[in-house]
Amino acid sequence: MFSEEKLNKVKEIIARYPAGKQKSALIPLLHLAQEEFGGWLSAETMDYVASLLQIKPIEVYEVATFYSMFNLKPVGKYVFEVCQTGPCMLRGSDNIIDYIKKKLDIGVGETTNDGLFTLKTVECLGACGYAPMMQLGKHFREHLTPEKVDAIIEECRVKAN
Amino acid sequence: MGRKLLFDKAHIEGIRYYDVYRANGGYGSAEKALKSMKPEEVLEEVKKSGLRGRGGAGFPTGMKWSFIAKPEGVPRYLVCNADESEPGTFKDRYLMEFIPHLLIEGLLISSYTLGCNSCYIYIRGEYAWIPEILEQAIAEAKKNGWLGKNIQGTGFDLEIYVQRGAGAYICGEETALIESLEGKRGNPRIKPPFPAVKGLWDCPTVVNNVETLAAVVPILRIGGDEYAKYGIGKSTGTKLISACGNINKPGVYEIEMNISVEEFIYSDEYCGGIANGKRLKACIPGGSSVPILPANLLLKTAKGEQRMMTYEGLADGGFATGTMLGSGGFIVLDEDQCIVKNTLTFARFYHHESCGQCSPCREGTGWMKRVLQNIENGKGKMSDIDLLWDIQRKIEGNTICPLGDAAAWPVAAAIRHFRDEFEWHVLHPEEATKRNFGLAHYADPLEIAAPAAV
Numbered sequence: 001m002f003s004e005e006k007l008n009k010v011k012e013i014i015a016r017y018p019a020g021k022q023k024s025a026l027i028p029l030l031h032l033a034q035e036e037f038g039g040w041l042s043a044e045t046m047d048y049v050a051s052l053l054q055i056k057p058i059e060v061y062e063v064a065t066f067y068s069m070f071n072l073k074p075v076g077k078y079v080f081e082v083c084q085t086g087p088c089m090l091r092g093s094d095n096i097i098d099y100i101k102k103k104l105d106i107g108v109g110e111t112t113n114d115g116l117f118t119l120k121t122v123e124c125l126g127a128c129g130y131a132p133m134m135q136l137g138k139h140f141r142e143h144l145t146p147e148k149v150d151a152i153i154e155e156c157r158v159k160a161n
Numbered sequence: 162m163g164r165k166l167l168f169d170k171a172h173i174e175g176i177r178y179y180d181v182y183r184a185n186g187g188y189g190s191a192e193k194a195l196k197s198m199k200p201e202e203v204l205e206e207v208k209k210s211g212l213r214g215r216g217g218a219g220f221p222t223g224m225k226w227s228f229i230a231k232p233e234g235v236p237r238y239l240v241c242n243a244d245e246s247e248p249g250t251f252k253d254r255y256l257m258e259f260i261p262h263l264l265i266e267g268l269l270i271s272s273y274t275l276g277c278n279s280c281y282i283y284i285r286g287e288y289a290w291i292p293e294i295l296e297q298a299i300a301e302a303k304k305n306g307w308l309g310k311n312i313q314g315t316g317f318d319l320e321i322y323v324q325r326g327a328g329a330y331i332c333g334e335e336t337a338l339i340e341s342l343e344g345k346r347g348n349p350r351i352k353p354p355f356p357a358v359k360g361l362w363d364c365p366t367v368v369n370n371v372e373t374l375a376a377v378v379p380i381l382r383i384g385g386d387e388y389a390k391y392g393i394g395k396s397t398g399t400k401l402i403s404a405c406g407n408i409n410k411p412g413v414y415e416i417e418m419n420i421s422v423e424e425f426i427y428s429d430e431y432c433g434g435i436a437n438g439k440r441l442k443a444c445i446p447g448g449s450s451v452p453i454l455p456a457n458l459l460l461k462t463a464k465g466e467q468r469m470m471t472y473e474g475l476a477d478g479g480f481a482t483g484t485m486l487g488s489g490g491f492i493v494l495d496e497d498q499c500i501v502k503n504t505l506t507f508a509r510f511y512h513h514e515s516c517g518q519c520s521p522c523r524e525g526t527g528w529m530k531r532v533l534q535n536i537e538n539g540k541g542k543m544s545d546i547d548l549l550w551d552i553q554r555k556i557e558g559n560t561i562c563p564l565g566d567a568a569a570w571p572v573a574a575a576i577r578h579f580r581d582e583f584e585w586h587v588l589h590p591e592e593a594t595k596r597n598f599g600l601a602h603y604a605d606p607l608e609i610a611a612p613a614a615v
Contacts, residue, residue: 021362023343023345024342024344025344027324027325027327027344028324031325055344059345066347067327067328068327068329068513084506085506085507087249087405089502089503090405090406090492090498123248123509123510123513123514124249124449124510126245126254127254128249128403128492129251129403130411138289138290
């Protein structure tokens with residue numbers, strides 16, 4: 001369940017659309033729910049969002065499964081989403097992905113045993129001029145090098161403690 | 162230095178904020194439009210400017226606007242397409258991050274022209290920090306009477322809302338974007354009806370790219386006729402080019418559409434030449450979906466003329482020897498890059514992004530990816546190259562939306578211009594996994610091109 005404050009946010013989002021078109025708030029609400037409920041969307045969370053918008057649960061599931069930013073399984077506290085499309089590949093994203101795999105001892109799509117890190121490969125995020133890059137939470141980390149990756153991992157470990 | 166219309170004030174400290182933007186002439190175009198012009202007069206200026214859609218298709222903006230249906234009592238909507246997901250393209254991000262008020266002012270003028278009182282900016286979900294920047298700009302504009310009710314006492318009302326997507330390239334296609342904005346999967350609609358007649362919530366809707374809408378501001382400032390004097394022929398005005406790949410100075414550049422490709426790549430004002438002293442092998446000048454060109458065809462057209470950075474210049478020679486300006490996502494490959502691998506990453510991209518509605522795209526993109534994976538990993542057969550050609554031909558033109566074409570073209574162009582590299586992969590599987598094919602004759606007869614005089 002959302003807090004009072006978040007429920008007000010939900011109301012504010014729904015008010016952006018004409019009466020009866022509240023379904024348009026679905027994607028913004030799923031973002032909000034994912035942030036609020038541990039970085040992923042469980043069936044219960046999706047049902048809850050459906051009830052907030054007075055739509056059928058299937059209308060939520062079909063959307064949640066379509067968009068790649070919604071996690072349908074639990075993920076680590078920090079998700080490294082490394083771009084691997086052409087422009088990043090040209091600037092060495094393969095090496096960065098290999099480096100992270102070795103450093104964290106996980107494969108793509110896996111989470112470290114301590115639940116801190118998940119490694120994902122993603123398609124173009126619109127930072128091609130600053131490649132190689134990854135998304136970490138809300139922000140982009142660009143011009144990646146092994147040294148920068150080390151620093152980011154350290155930063156996350158410090159924040160987690 | 163080339164003339165600039167969008168980024169002319171981008172270097173000013175604090176231009177992101179209302180006060181600085183306003184003090185430097187910001188909202189002057191909106192003031193002019195709302196207070197002294199009728200909507201049809203603004204439309205006339207946009208038509209005269211020759212402005213073409215900056216998202217990739219290059220359709221004349223004024224004409225698109227003139228198609229909007231105006232049934233009595235039905236609201237109309239303007240939707241700003243900030244989904245920017247075409248690999249190689251990151252220009253709108255820069256504009257929204259650094260000069261958000263330019264976009265807000267463009268939305269205001271455009272909404273006034275179209276008679277819209279609600280406007281939605283649909284921004285790709287991964288640009289997660291930008292909505293805050295836009296929302297702050299919207300709040301500032303509202304506080305100063307440029308949004309909300311009775312704007313500047315003119316009686317015109319406008320609200321602008323920012324909506325985040327959630328990771329789907331297809332939502333850059335206008336009808337998929339509308340579906341997504343309605344809270345659904347991003348499945349493109351069959352056209353007609355076009356959004357201008359039946360768009361968001363079945364109401365008349367115009368969907369325009371960020372850069373297109375921002376360009377309306379300088380058009381109003383200097384006038385449509387004056388804007389049309391920038392550039393060459395039907396490529397009027399300036400264009401934002403996001404340059405990436407193996408160049409010295411990746412970044413977003415505003416160019417007047419009157420410079421050559423050679424100048425853009427080699428001059429210090431723009432890309433600053435190929436990185437690490439390497440030679441140019443190939444380039445995809447308009448985002449991942451446009452045809453790749455080898456260096457020799459990129460810098461000079463098949464007729465031997467200098468190729469220009471314009472819609473017509475890049476398209477010179479059709480798909481046989483030309484390409485497209487597209488969204489301006491300019492991807493440069495140096496001599497060390499493997500065309501097969503590069504094509505594979507794009508095939509994987511389109512497979513991942515296919516919405517799955519149309520079989521040729523849903524099945525074909527995955528098939529192309531698997532065949533390319535085999536060739537790249539030294540497990541390809543000679544017949545695979547013809548198979549790839551055959552698959553892409555069967556996708557192109559056989560899907561509801563242009564994603565099918567976008568997936569087919571990179572594969573077609575790679576085989577058209579670099580077939581011997583594919584064959585080399587098949588014939589030398591061991592070697593192909595260790596080194597790349599190199600330049601061969603692609604760069605001939607060009608030596609390391611000398612920087613163009615600026």
